[in-house]
Amino acid sequence: MKNFVIAIDGPAGAGKSTIAKLVAERLGFLYIDTGAMYRALTLKALKKNLPLDDRKKLIEMAKNTDLKLIQKNKKLHVIVDGEDVSEEIRSEEVSRNTHYIASIPEIREILWDMQRKYRETHNIVMEGRDIGSKVFPDAQLKIYLDASVDERAKRRYLQLKEKGIDVDFEEIKKEVMERDKKDKNRKIAPLVKLPDAVYIDTTNMTIEEEVETIIKLYREREFKSG
Numbered sequence: 001m002k003n004f005v006i007a008i009d010g011p012a013g014a015g016k017s018t019i020a021k022l023v024a025e026r027l028g029f030l031y032i033d034t035g036a037m038y039r040a041l042t043l044k045a046l047k048k049n050l051p052l053d054d055r056k057k058l059i060e061m062a063k064n065t066d067l068k069l070i071q072k073n074k075k076l077h078v079i080v081d082g083e084d085v086s087e088e089i090r091s092e093e094v095s096r097n098t099h100y101i102a103s104i105p106e107i108r109e110i111l112w113d114m115q116r117k118y119r120e121t122h123n124i125v126m127e128g129r130d131i132g133s134k135v136f137p138d139a140q141l142k143i144y145l146d147a148s149v150d151e152r153a154k155r156r157y158l159q160l161k162e163k164g165i166d167v168d169f170e171e172i173k174k175e176v177m178e179r180d181k182k183d184k185n186r187k188i189a190p191l192v193k194l195p196d197a198v199y200i201d202t203t204n205m206t207i208e209e210e211v212e213t214i215i216k217l218y219r220e221r222e223f224k225s226g
């Protein structure tokens with residue numbers, strides 16, 4: 001029997017990381033943030049000053065990168081060539097530029113292989129954009145986590161404010177819409193609402209409600225497949 005996969009896809013700012021982490025913790029599953037992998041390669045390319053439109057160089061770089069996700073003390077650490085870049089990959093510069101790496105088929109293939117390997121040894125909660133469509137089309141539970149553009153921009157705005165970063169709400173909203181467009185219109189593995197995914201609109205839900213909804217769905221599926 002294949003290990004259980006809960007695939008959580010959805011647009012930026014829908015709260016996937018928070019929810020995926022909590023669900024994994026409660027069920028004792030491995031939590032994998034695939035966005036962190038695309039971010040990690042982007043950070044490396046930026047640090048090496050590689051031109052982000054030079055696909056050949058980026059593919060070469062990806063092939064020669066030792067990328068690891070390690071869970072330590074309830075935190076997911078992203079290690080690139082031996083260096084912990086967990087914090088650095090969250091910068092605005094990386095967020096803005098990840099679409100270059102994300103649109104290269106050969107690089108997605110490399111990351112998909114890595115992502116699929118986790119299932120060989122663990123039950124997993126994996127979040128991203130293409131988990132249900134490309135990485136694990138046979139995932140036992142697929143979730144599409146959504147929220148309105150305004151709500152996602154508000155969450156992002158408050159997050160940045162909390163960090164002491166002064167930002168303009170309209171500017172943030174524009175960025176959120178821009179990232180949606182890139183995620184949904186990408187030629188390879190765009191973000192899609194799959195017919196077999198459970199759609200959850202989190203606009204008016206609390207974190208606890210979201211986690212409970214997913215765990216309930218898991219119990220139903222586990223019962224059916226077990």
Ligand code: DC
Nearest residue numbers: 012034035036038098102128129130
């Ligand atoms: O989830 P995130 O915001 O950390 O993702 C960063 C970027 O990586 C985002 O622009 C979309 C891309 N991404 C992707 O193309 N496929 C995934 N499975 C996860 C993220």
